Amino acid sequence: MGDKPIWEHIGSRFIQHYYQLFDNDRTQLGTVERTAIQGKAAIVEKLSSLPFQKIQHSITAQDHQPTPDSCILSMAVGQLKADEDPIMGFHQMFLLKNISDAWVCTNDMFRLALHNFR
Amino acid sequence: MVIGYRRVSKLVILFLVSEDNDGGSSRQGREKDWDSFQGDFRKQTHHYQQGGYELQPPHLLKDYGYMEKREVQRYQVRHTPYDVQHNKRGMKLHKEGCSDVTVWRGRKPLEREMENTQDETTGRWFKIIIPYGRKYEKTWLMDSIQSHCSVPFTPVEFHYVKNRAQFFVQDASAAYALKDISYKICDAENWKIAIFVSTSAVPYSVRDKLAPEEMEQLKLAMRKRYDVSQKALDLRSLLYDPGFAHLDIDIILNRRNCMAATLQVIKENFPELLSLNLRNNKLYQLDGLSDIIQMAPTVKILNLSKNELNSTWELDKIKGLKLEELWLEGNPLCDTFQSQLTYVSAIRKYFPNLSRLDGQDLPPQITTDIDKPDLTSPSIKESCERSDAMKKQVVQFLQQYYLIYDSGNRQSLLGAYHDEACFSLTIPYIPNNPAPSSLFEYFKDNRNMKNLLDPNLRFQLLKHTKHDIVSSLCVFPKTQHDLNSFLVDMWLQSEKMLCFCVHGVFKEVEGRSQGSVHAFTRTFITTPASDSSLCIMNDELFVREATLNETQRAVSIPVPTPSCSTGSTLSQEQQEMVQIFSIQSGMKPQWSQKCLEDNEWDYIKAAQVFATFKAQGKIPEEAFKQIS
Numbered sequence: 118m119g120d121k122p123i124w125e126h127i128g129s130r131f132i133q134h135y136y137q138l139f140d141n142d143r144t145q146l147g148t149v150e151r152t153a154i155q156g157k158a159a160i161v162e163k164l165s166s167l168p169f170q171k172i173q174h175s176i177t178a179q180d181h182q183p184t185p186d187s188c189i190l191s192m193a194v195g196q197l198k199a200d201e202d203p204i205m206g207f208h209q210m211f212l213l214k215n216i217s218d219a220w221v222c223t224n225d226m227f228r229l230a231l232h233n234f235r
Numbered sequence: 236m237v238i239g240y241r242r243v244s245k246l247v248i249l250f251l252v253s254e255d256n257d258g259g260s261s262r263q264g265r266e267k268d269w270d271s272f273q274g275d276f277r278k279q280t281h282h283y284q285q286g287g288y289e290l291q292p293p294h295l296l297k298d299y300g301y302m303e304k305r306e307v308q309r310y311q312v313r314h315t316p317y318d319v320q321h322n323k324r325g326m327k328l329h330k331e332g333c334s335d336v337t338v339w340r341g342r343k344p345l346e347r348e349m350e351n352t353q354d355e356t357t358g359r360w361f362k363i364i365i366p367y368g369r370k371y372e373k374t375w376l377m378d379s380i381q382s383h384c385s386v387p388f389t390p391v392e393f394h395y396v397k398n399r400a401q402f403f404v405q406d407a408s409a410a411y412a413l414k415d416i417s418y419k420i421c422d423a424e425n426w427k428i429a430i431f432v433s434t435s436a437v438p439y440s441v442r443d444k445l446a447p448e449e450m451e452q453l454k455l456a457m458r459k460r461y462d463v464s465q466k467a468l469d470l471r472s473l474l475y476d477p478g479f480a481h482l483d484i485d486i487i488l489n490r491r492n493c494m495a496a497t498l499q500v501i502k503e504n505f506p507e508l509l510s511l512n513l514r515n516n517k518l519y520q521l522d523g524l525s526d527i528i529q530m531a532p533t534v535k536i537l538n539l540s541k542n543e544l545n546s547t548w549e550l551d552k553i554k555g556l557k558l559e560e561l562w563l564e565g566n567p568l569c570d571t572f573q574s575q576l577t578y579v580s581a582i583r584k585y586f587p588n589l590s591r592l593d594g595q596d597l598p599p600q601i602t603t604d605i606d607k608p609d610l611t612s613p614s615i616k617e618s619c620e621r622s623d624a625m626k627k628q629v630v631q632f633l634q635q636y637y638l639i640y641d642s643g644n645r646q647s648l649l650g651a652y653h654d655e656a657c658f659s660l661t662i663p664y665i666p667n668n669p670a671p672s673s674l675f676e677y678f679k680d681n682r683n684m685k686n687l688l689d690p691n692l693r694f695q696l697l698k699h700t701k702h703d704i705v706s707s708l709c710v711f712p713k714t715q716h717d718l719n720s721f722l723v724d725m726w727l728q729s730e731k732m733l734c735f736c737v738h739g740v741f742k743e744v745e746g747r748s749q750g751s752v753h754a755f756t757r758t759f760i761t762t763p764a765s766d767s768s769l770c771i772m773n774d775e776l777f778v779r780e781a782t783l784n785e786t787q788r789a790v791s792i793p794v795p796t797p798s799c800s801t802g803s804t805l806s807q808e809q810q811e812m813v814q815i816f817s818i819q820s821g822m823k824p825q826w827s828q829k830c831l832e833d834n835e836w837d838y839i840k841a842a843q844v845f846a847t848f849k850a851q852g853k854i855p856e857e858a859f860k861q862i863s
Contacts, residue, residue: 122576
């Protein structure tokens with residue numbers, strides 16, 4: 118575990134943290150920003166008001182890469198289950214940036230697969 | 236009899252061998268051997284004890300019940316108050332054809348001993364041993380034992396020896412009570428914790444406890460080394476310090492009694508201690524220092540450099556301290572790490588708040604702090620509308636890229652990548668099914684984080700420079716991408732970067748898995764290049780087997796224009812939804828699409844919303860199609 122390059126270390130920790138927060142209490146996702154919605158408050162509001170009560174993510178795969186401007190590109194693919202909906206595949210990309218001594222997600226793209234993964 | 240004995244020792248050896256392998260495999264090793272052991276046990280008439288006795292499932296303890304008495308009688312003669320018994324070098328023990336463990340499980344020997352020694356002073360000490368106690372954290376272990384034990388007690392000189400944990404108690408009733416709760420406490424994995432009690436000599440730290448005058452001298456000497464402004468206590472090289480030479484005692488900190496005395500002085504005189512320097516004191520282990528968590532919990536800066544600490548596990552004993560700065564250089568443990576990064580990560584496991592190690596600032600860790608002020612990044616322009624020019628550029632880029640990619644010679648992709656670009660490939664890990672055979676070709680390059688265990692291999696699979704990238708791309712089987720199936724998400728655009736994701740399918744046109752269709756997602760981070768094309772900085776590829784649906788829709792002949800509409804693109808199903816909605820509601824397709832989008836593509840919900848709005852008259856005229 119200690120042998121991972123630092124971006125993998127940070128990336129996988131972020132992903133674990135993010136989905137844990139997302140599944141348990143979405144209101145805590147304070148520093149996540151999406152491209153289509155600006156501003157932390159608006160984002161948290163949007164996330165909290167998404168029309169499901171319960172959600173669970175299961176990560177099938179994740180991958181991390183360093184970018185040239187010292188950000189980290191993280192990808193997570195997996196399955197999620199919201200309320201009583203059937204299990205759906207999803208794919209999410211994060212761009213993590215180091216701002217004032219903390220790693221923060223500046224961009225996040227989420228895509229739901231309308232058909233299941235195998 | 237002889238034959239039986241030989242069989243005994245062989246089985247025992249088997250078991251012990253697996254026991255020695257520490258780490259994750261040891262539990263499995265034990266279980267495996269346990270199964271074979273169980274079988275043999277029924278057959279064997281000889282009784283023996285395997286090293287892992289404390290891991291016996293409860294139902295088998297009964298079997299040992301009768302054995303207990305017998306063994307006890309056998310070993311009465313051998314009973315000695317000072318232990319050779321707890322010697323974990325099982326080979327030697329078992330060669331003698333006996334085991335010490337059962338001795339202590341019967342009440343008889345202890346009682347017998349107590350009878351013998353009733354005339355002695357009441358200051359009788361008992362050694363309490365928890366075999367395999369090493370895997371438990373000290374606070375958890377002691378709290379569990381204290382809460383289960385009917386008699387309160389004070390543990391003295393708690394420390395770890397090889398695999399076990401041990402401490403001393405002075406009170407006979409406490410010792411009995413502790414013996415009673417052996418196998419009563421379950422750990423997190425439901426193994427019962429064994430507790431073994433034996434009499435013992437006075438523990439060293441008590442025997443050699445500093446006399447009050449010595450404590451006084453120590454206190455004065457330490458006062459001289461205390462810097463009030465920094466709240467720092469400098470105890471480095473105490474052994475060699477001339478300042479302590481006038482004392483009657485040698486303050487050798489690696490001795491338990493000295494460390495205990497030092498901590499006592501700290502607790503009484505420097506209660507808000509911030510920084511402690513224990514450099515160059517020949518510390519071999521940190522068992523003595525572990526009491527610092529109770530004695531001086533405010534310490535944030537600790538210097539343990541130039542000692543004799545062999546493993547980071549020593550830090551486990553003091554991990555209750557919220558250290559911000561730590562010095563460890565000059566210890567043997569530092570040489571066990573392959574790189575600075577692995578060293579730092581290992582240390583950070585114990586002290587997550589650590590910001591300086593060996594005098595160097597550490598890179599920050601991830602936090603999500605909702606109290607942080609709003610972040611503004613002026614260089615990033617985020618907008619919901621993607622300009623047409625941008626879209627065109629991306630489409631053109633993809634067309635060119637996949638033209639070369641599918642051409643059979645990917646070498647000319649060199650021009651598309653930046654010198655310092657990164658590329659990686661991931662394939663989903665399916666725990667129950669073996670890898671689908673058609674993804675075989677890619678498997679050797681798989682770097683799914685969850686799957687890879689060999690860190691070196693993992694690092695190699697992240698291709699770094701454009702040459703490495705293109706050479707590995709050339710190795711992948713020849714493909715035919717279905718550009719018609721592409722969905723492109725424009726993800727981020729700024730002056731410097733353009734990020735987008737491509738989802739689609741492709742076919743393998745040659746090789747082992749010819750004809751199989753795969754689905755992929757590829758994320759590109761690009762920068763504008765000089766000739767108005769895009770230069771790839773990061774390329775992250777995820778490949779999986781295509782579903783039946785996707786396979787059916789994939790065509791073999793590529794049509795070069797991928798579709799890229801405003802905002803996010805619509806899939807086939809979504810387009811169909813829009814059409815039907817448009818027909819049913821009478822609204823134009825764009826409006827139908829908007830309605831569906833706003834309702835997360837839930838058709839029924841969108842229909843309800845539409846009906847409500849229509850009834851309320853909220854929908855403008857122009858939304859509806861002209862009925863000609």
